[in-house]
Amino acid sequence: FSTSRIRNFSIIAHIDHGKSTLADRLLEATATVAARDMAAQLLDSMDLERERGITIKLQAARVLYRSEVDGEVYILNLIDTPGHVDFSYEVSRSLAACEGALLVVDASQGIEAQTLANVYLALENDLEIIPVLNKIDLPAADPDRVKDEIEETIGLDCSNIVKASAKTGVGINEILESIVKYVPPPPPPTGGPFRALIFDSLFDPYRGVIVFFRVVDGAVKKGDKVRFLASKAEHDVTEVGIMQPNQVPVDCLRTGEVGYMCGSIKDVLDARVGDTITLSSEYKAALAKQKEPKNDEEPITPLPGYAESTPMVFCGIFPVDADQYENLRDALGKLRLNDAAISYEPETSGAMGFGFRCGFLGLLHMDVIRERLEREYDLDLIVTAPSVVYHVEKGEGAKKTVTIVDAPSKMPEILRDMKVMEPYVKVEILTPSEYNGRIMELGQERRGILKDIKYLTPKRSSIVYEIPLAEVITDFFDELKSRTQGYASMEYQLIDYREGDLVRLDVKINYEDAPPLATIVHVDAAQTVGRRLVASLKELIPRQMFKVPIQACVGVKVIASASISPMRKDVLAKCYGGDLSRKKKLLQKQAKGKKRMKAMGKVNVPQEAFMAVIKLN
Ligand code: GDP
Ligand code: MG
DSSP states (O other): OOGGGEEEEEEEESTTSSHHHHHHHHHHHTTSSOGGGOOTTTTOOSHHHHHHTOOOSOEEEEEEEEOTTTOOEEEEEEEEOOOSGGGHHHHHHHHTTOSEEEEEEETTTOOOHHHHHHHHHHHHTTOEEEEEEEOTTSTTOOHHHHHHHHHHHHOOOOTTOEEOOTTTOTTHHHHHHHHHHHSOOOOOOOSSOOEEEEEEEEEETTTEEEEEEEEEESEEETTOEEEETTTOOEEEEEEEEEESSSEEEESEEETTOEEEEEESOOOGGGGOTTOEEEEHHHHHHHHHHOSSOOTTOOSSOOOOOOOOOOOOEEEEEEESSGGGHHHHHHHHHHHHHHOTTOEEEEEEETTTEEEEEEEESSHHHHHHHHHHHHHHSOOOEEEOOOBOOEEEEESSGGGOEEEEEOSGGGSOSOOTTEEEEEEEEEEEEEEEGGGHHHHHHHHHHTTOEEEEEEEEETTEEEEEEEEEHHHHTTTHHHHHHHHTTTOOEEEEEEEEEEEOOEEEEEEEETTEEOGGGOEEEEGGGHHHHHHHHHHHHHHHSOOOSSOEEEEEEETTEEEEEEEEOOOSSOTTGGGTTSOHHHHHHHHHHHHHHHTTEEEETTEEEEHHHHHGGGSOO
């Protein structure tokens, strides 16, 4: 196969517009997957992905397609991408391995926030964008209106737009022909050394690290020794292959192709996403030829990599049962091999015991990892409320020091002579214009700065805010949805750190400090948040045999308080003389209720209470 008959493309879309379903149809139409092996959203192989109906990890698949136009067979490499904000990191990775992108837009919904965000990413990567209107089978579909919307807002030429239904199969062949016709083939080999871009890697317990890559130049085969430029690691290749979408070994992978390799690679850090793979022999030859090597200059030029992903939200994760600490550590280590965007380090706290402070790209990412830990590794966990990262600055000029604070309880109590910098994000919201007013109210409430508001079409608006990330990671998205009856969509990205007038709000339970419940709030909101938090904790913490006072404090000052009245009767009292099995049941029920609790002093605090601060209403 010459590069002229290879096409590498991604499918991009807003969540739920039908990417994965469309990918299924493409696999089916090209008979890549036998009909009996076909399952809906085949590429979403994780249980969690199937249940939630979202794609979390990108997946790649190669299909062979015989064009009806020229009768030639083409290799189409398709990379399915996740659509959610938290995973845009994965999207940008897949795009860098492609020349084209299918932009799928739901013909009954139109352009959403993620549609735009993905288009920007595709344009940054110089991809040819092929627009596809999906779900035209729906009665509510309005392909002509949505086509106009795409032309007007994105400025794409839609004269060849494909109208399709991933459900009924309409338009699938047209899509395949469009890919052959409009996606440019990869550049042919230059005769230079082998170079390949790693776009994903995962750890397989039997075969070690499996590296997924796109060959940019040259070729690699089984038995070669490769060198990863950034990590400087060298490994023997024991297998190269393609994804169909299950892994199938091949002899050799050449310029323009997408595939995987494995060897005796034990550590994912050796083969980091974004790194360039070269051949050891060619590397040595190039090194020998280098006349005057400048400092650190590689003899083979690395491919442009990806931006490192930085965790945006942090939370504490603790096993309910201290015995599970080692298991939790192993599990985090394994997940991290699969998902380089997770960070974690040990954290110990008097109340919570031994656990980890973990960093994530966003709330959904955090939630997905928590669920995978509990499910795939059978752990019972207590997770503390998510927090953003603050930079506490002290001093000026050369003497300036910056302390990174990734947990509210680590924030200094007295901030004299210090500046607290907090992360800001640019939020872009797309909404039917009738909700503009309500969205602006929400933005106002969350310390947002309105930057732009414009009509994309007479009925749809784009609203851009700059908002502290801390305000977005609470219930912002839920509020946005409920105030717009589910019609608005949003997308955000980190812009910078800005000074904020912030204080640490501490919680005391039964007069004892509860550091995992502490939170950072804007001075003006301290009173309200304190009052609501106390009220909410009062509901969430079960009654004890004694009265439990709950206080919210800023420094030594109590700004809100409430107390949980003691239990009136022994729970078992009503069973006196009653039958034993009922008594047992009650005790069992109590034991179960205790499962997700941590003792703060003499009081057991349930999991829900740790999350109370992000769900204040
Ligand atoms: P993704 O989030 O973009 O990957 O979207 P999915 O492929 O998971 O699809 C989201 C939902 O839309 C699923 O319930 C699909 O069954 C449904 N869907 C996808 N394509 C079509 C279509 O062409 N017509 C109809 N009626 N439903 C579709
Ligand atoms: Mg999907």
